[in-house]
Amino acid sequence: MFLRKSPFTGAKWFAQSISRKRFLSSSPSDNVRIGCFSGFWGDSCTFASQQLVNKGSIDFLVGDYLAEVTMSILAAMKKKKPELGFCPDFFEHLAPNGPKIVEKKIKVVVNAGGLNPDACAKRLGGLLQQFGLNLKVASVVGDDLINQGIKLPEIEGIPYNTMNCYLGAEPIAKALDNGADIVITGRCVDSALVLGPLIHRFGWNMNEFDKLAQGSLAGHIVECGAQSTGGNFTDWHQVPDYSNVGFPIVDVQPDGVFKVTKPVKTGGLVSFGTVAEQMLYEIGDSQCYALPDVNCDFANVSIKEVAKNEVEVSGAVGKPPSSTYKVSATYIDGYKATSMAPMIGPNAAQKGHLNSMSTIERCEKIFSKMGMGSFEEVNVECLGSGSNYGKDIKSSSAKEVVVWTSVRHKNKAALEMWAKEIAGASTGMAPGFTTLVGGRPKPTPILRYKPFFYPKDLVNITVDNAEFTNSNTEFSPVQPQSQPETIIDVVNEGECSFRLEELAFLRSGDKGNSANLGIICRNKSLYKALDSRLTSAAVKEYLSFLGEDLVVTKYNLPGTGAFNFVLDNALGGGGVASLKTDPQGKAIGQIFSDFVIEGLKEKSCYLS
Known part of the structure; x- marks a missing residue:
């Protein structure tokens, strides 16, 4: 993703508009307000940052740009031009806010440095200096293990x-301690963008684990931008004015207790449901959410609505972190290509499926003659027929669908041939094929995600070109422990049945090839009844269409009245490796909202 105009343009605008004032710190006894303007590379370009700076009364402005897939895109950029490899959107986000950022003494922390934080920092710093501005831009470097020459075994000969x-x-706190006005990092845990400023401002020690857990939870709540202020929310119909959705702010006390809110006179919603959903988003073991600075226990977190669009969060418990970093590695494993084609008319799903499979069979006959081998993987879905719910296409009565066909092959030329052949269905196969959305599909590399752990003391970190050593490597590590699910008898309460969405909020997301499904009781009095019905076995049976290798693990959060289900092997490889229409598990919560809970009393009985 590139800006339509040169990143120098935005940076020049920013530089010209800034005064020479330096940022100042408030008293350590004051609350700290941190606003997050970006949840991913591609989030709202200038809208969110302007809103937070102008209306948020914030001390720090933070932005998250990186995901596993993003790092691979940045690697391709850097390979073509070594001076790139960072997120150029950062300049455009920052540019319109220069005067207010300095006037209001706001410091900025982002991970927009991607694979080249030094280059990103130098680009911005050089432009500021060019216009005579004395602002300190610091970089945190050391996450890129390939850049450090670390050699690990190749995967089937693939580097x-x-x-x-x-x-x-x-390291972020250290950069701020050294007087940085803007801190640019590479890959770090998303929540660190908030925890770093809190460590710096409050002077927290690295063994105050409960405070570190609370600060990490604050970061986790806001790291996805408007996802905690009404975005992606189960009760979307109750969220006002998405066109002006408010981006999140955490107002943090020195003891770590914080409130979640948003700028005044903005749309969106901050409620128990929006915050609880985000707490469960993309976590695993709720009693041991492992981060580099602290292992967090969220099982007994309390989330309370204290005012309109203001929610207080407390109760996170911290334990010593492990002596290793989690590492996200990717490697190229062949190519994939995807087509989308509307089909209209009676039996649309059946005709669309026939056309797609017939084209695949035709190509495989050609491949056989050319010695190319068959497709390694094929996925055909007829959107609108219930295929994402595991329904049989043959039984569909849909009269209009979109046929999603995604294929994988080691040989790029094989996919280029398939891309040419698929258009022939418009004249040579079943009727109703109207167009290829976006034209003929283009092969793209498949990037496989491989996580592993690496000793912290072998990673060389620098903060603003000075060597840095973590202080928390001396603590005894706490490793996640498996917690067998307690199977209890189904609670017999009544004769009523409900869709799960009537009783609970739901949120799902991804980590590589795994997904998580968070479920939060709308009223905690439902917790016991839902706990007995929402078992790992029940969830696995309902979502069995996700694949034969699906593994479901359940974790309980009684403090919030919630459950987290980790769904391993659910996403067909996940990210850009997946051929599914939902490679990041975003729709799993919506699909599971139709799960039927039986044997309850009337809902009014649970509202005491």
Whole structure:
């Protein structure tokens, strides 16, 4: 993803509009307000940052740009031009806010450095200096293990494309301690963008684990931008004015207790449901959410609505972190291509499926003659027929569908041939084929995600070109422990049945080839009844269409009245490796909202 205009343009605008004032710190006894303007590379370009700076009364402005897939895209950029490899959107986000950022003494922390934080920092710093501005831009470097020359065994002879460890918050705090006005990092855990400023401002020690857990939870709540203020929310119909959705702010006390809110006179919603959903988003073991600075126990977190669009969060417990970093590595494993074609008319799903499979069979006959081998994987879905719910296409009565066909092959030329052949269905196969959305599909590399762990003391970190050493490597590590699910008898309460969405909020997301499904009781009095019905076995049976290798593990969060289900092997490889229409598990929560809970009393009985 590139800007339509040169990133120098935005940076020049920013530089010209900034005064020479330096940022100042408030008293350590004051609350700290941190606003997050970006949840991913591609989020709202200038809208969110302007809103937070102008209306948020914030001390820090943070932005998250990186995901596993993003690192591979940045690697391709850097391979073509070594001076790139960072997220150029950062300049455009920052540009319109220069005067207000300095006037209001706001510091900025982002991971927009991607695979080249030094280059990103130097680009911005050089432009500021060019206009006579004395602002300190610091970089945190060291997450890129390939750049450090670390050699690991290749996968079936394939070298790694990227290999980045998730750094923690302490290097960010160090950069701020050294007087940085803007801190640019590479790959770090998303929550560190918030925890780092809190460590810096409050002077927290790295063994105050409960405070670190609370600060990490604050970061986790806001790291996906508007996803905690009404975006992607179960009760979407109750969220006002998505066109002006408010981006999240955490107002943090020195003891770590915080409130979640948003700028005044903005749309969106901050409620128990929006915050609880985000807490469960993309976590695993709720009693041991492992981060570089602290292992977090969220099982007994309390989430309370204290005012309109203001929610207080407390109760996170911290334990010593492990002595290793989690590493996200990717490697190229062949190619994939995807087509989308509307089909209209009676038996649309059946005709669309026939056309797609007939084209695949035709190509495989050609491949056989050319010695190319068959497709390694094929996925055909007829959107609108219930295929994402595991329904049989043969039974569909849909009269209009979109046929999604995604194929994988080691040989790029094989996919280019398939892309040419698929258009022939419009004249040579079943009727109703109207167009190829976006034209003929183009093959793209498949990037496989491989996580592993690497000793912290072998990773070389620098903060603003000075060597940095973590202070928390001395603590005894706490490793996640498996917690067998307690099977209890179904609670017999009544004769009523409900769709799960009537009783609970739901949120799902991804981590590589795994997904998580968070379920939060709308009223905690439902917790016991739902706990007995929402078992791993029941969830696996309902979602069995996700694949034969699906493994479901359940974790309980009684403090919030919630459950987290980790769904391993659910996403067909996940990210850009997946051929599914939902490679990041975003729709799983919506699909599971139709799960039927039986044997309850009337809903009014649970509202005491």
